[in-house]
Amino acid sequence: MTAFSNLLNRVRDTSPLVHCISNLVTANDCANLVLAAGASPIMADAPEEVEEITALSRALCLSLGTPNPRKAEAMRKAGRRAAQLGLPVVFDPVGVGASQFRTDIAETLLREVPVTVLRCNASELQTLAGKTLGSSRGVDAGKALPQEELLPVAKRFAAAHRCVVAVTGREDIVTDGMTAYGIRNGTPLLRQVTGTGCMLSVLTASFLGASPETPLDAAAAAVCMMGLCGEQAAARLQGPEGTGTLRTYLIDAVSRLTPEQLDKGANYELYP
Numbered sequence: 177m178t179a180f181s182n183l184l185n186r187v188r189d190t191s192p193l194v195h196c197i198s199n200l201v202t203a204n205d206c207a208n209l210v211l212a213a214g215a216s217p218i219m220a221d222a223p224e225e226v227e228e229i230t231a232l233s234r235a236l237c238l239s240l241g242t243p244n245p246r247k248a249e250a251m252r253k254a255g256r257r258a259a260q261l262g263l264p265v266v267f268d269p270v271g272v273g274a275s276q277f278r279t280d281i282a283e284t285l286l287r288e289v290p291v292t293v294l295r296c297n298a299s300e301l302q303t304l305a306g307k308t309l310g311s312s313r314g315v316d317a318g319k320a321l322p323q324e325e326l327l328p329v330a331k332r333f334a335a336a337h338r339c340v341v342a343v344t345g346r347e348d349i350v351t352d353g354m355t356a357y358g359i360r361n362g363t364p365l366l367r368q369v370t371g372t373g374c375m376l377s378v379l380t381a382s383f384l385g386a387s388p389e390t391p392l393d394a395a396a397a398a399v400c401m402m403g404l405c406g407e408q409a410a411a412r413l414q415g416p417e418g419t420g421t422l423r424t425y426l427i428d429a430v431s432r433l434t435p436e437q438l439d440k441g442a443n444y445e446l447y448p
Contacts, residue, residue, distance in 0.1 A: 179389050180397040180442055181435030188214035192234035196378050197221045197251050199270060202371030205423070209375040211430035213401075214291025221247055226254040231346030235385030236263055237378050238285065239417070240270040240278055247379065248281045256291030264292040264384035264391065268377040272296075272427040273303035286337065292335070292384060292416055293340045294396045295377045298326055300366035301343045305333045327356060327447065342380060342395045344373065350396040356447040361403025363410040368419045369426070376402045400442040401439055405429035407441075 193216045195400035198206050202218050209216035220229040223246055230236055236258040238251045258265050267289070269282040282304060285291070296304070328347055334341040335353030342350045346358040366372045379402055383394035 177446075178387070178393045179439060180393070180400060181439040183387050183394055183397045184214075184401065184433075184438050185392070186386035187382055190234075191216050191388050192382060193218060193232060194235050194378060194381045194385050195220065195226075195230050196237045196381070197226065197239065197247065198237070198378070199371065201242060202239075202374040205343045205371050205427070206374050206378045208427055209430055210378050212384045212427050213379055215385060217378070221250045223250040226250045227257040230257040230263065231261060231284065233263065233267070233385070235381040235388070237266045237268070237381035239268045239374055239377060240272060240282055240288075241268070241374065243278055243393070249282075250342045251281070251285060252288055255285060255291075255417045264381070264388045266293045266295055266377050266381040266384065266416050267287055267291045268295045268374060269300050272300050273298055276392050279303065281372045281406060291337065291339045292388075292391050293342055293380055294337070295342045295373075295380055295395075296344075297373065298343055300305055301326070301330060301333065301341065302369055305329050311434065327351070327358075327377040331356060340395050341389045342376075344376070344399070348399050350399055351447075352392045355392060357399075357444045358447055359394075359396065359399050359403060359442075359444040361400050361407060361441070361443045363403075363406045365410050365419065365422055366406045366426075367405075369423050371408070372402070372426070375426075390433060396444065397432050397438070397442075400444060401430070401433060401438055403443075404438065404441040405433055408433075419445060 261411040
């Protein structure tokens with residue numbers, strides 16, 4: 177296990193360029209969060225240029241977000257180029273299961289692109305793993321598997337796809353199919369701000385861009401950091417301040433969190 181403080185230091189020391197094919201609803205917040213973490217974002221989703229942009233980058237983040245045929249083509253092209261170059265790829269299957277169109281794109285990407293980290297919620301994981309018990313409510317988790325059943329599903333999916341699965345829920349799980357982190361940082365208020373899942377995905381890509389050789393620890397560090405910064409942002413709210421202010425405080429917290437605070441505040445348990 178690599179200390180999370182070391183991983184955050186690497187992000188800030190190397191400022192990896194992260195190619196984000198993002199959700200148009202959240203692209204601005206995603207770019208600002210990457211900058212706040214110490215990395216450098218580039219937001220490019222035109223099929224005509226994504227292969228060149230990916231070649232300049234240290235990591236690629238693909239968000240299903242607001243899908244359309246051109247974006248699907250761009251994600252496939254960028255993902256295949258990343259694979260050729262050995263670059264880490266984060267895939268966020270936003271809302272998969274809500275429509276057949278989304279599901280088809282996600283399944284195609286998982287077949288064609290060697291994903292490094294699948295960053296999802298419980299409903300999205302269940303859909304991709306063929307374990308759907310309820311429905312996907314847009315980008316939110318619908319009826320989810322109980323926590324004790326989610327861990328083995330995540331581990332089996334990670335092992336089958338040779339990737340890391342980072343699934344958020346009451347307890348966040350990050351696993352490579354063998355070892356698993358159970359992470360308890362965070363605040364329910366994050367669910368009331370659009371795009372915090374997308375922001376976590378680009379933060380994960382930022383950590384991977386700086387430490388591609390340790391994808392499990394890099395993903396776990398990102399999940400802990402996002403949750404911890406959410407806690408700090410929520411603690412700052414006063415009087416009439418609400419979720420709009422929380423969004424600003426969250427980005428502030430990411431920009432100001434020290435490596436030592438990350439190590440001290442990370443709340444997790446390792447499962448075999």
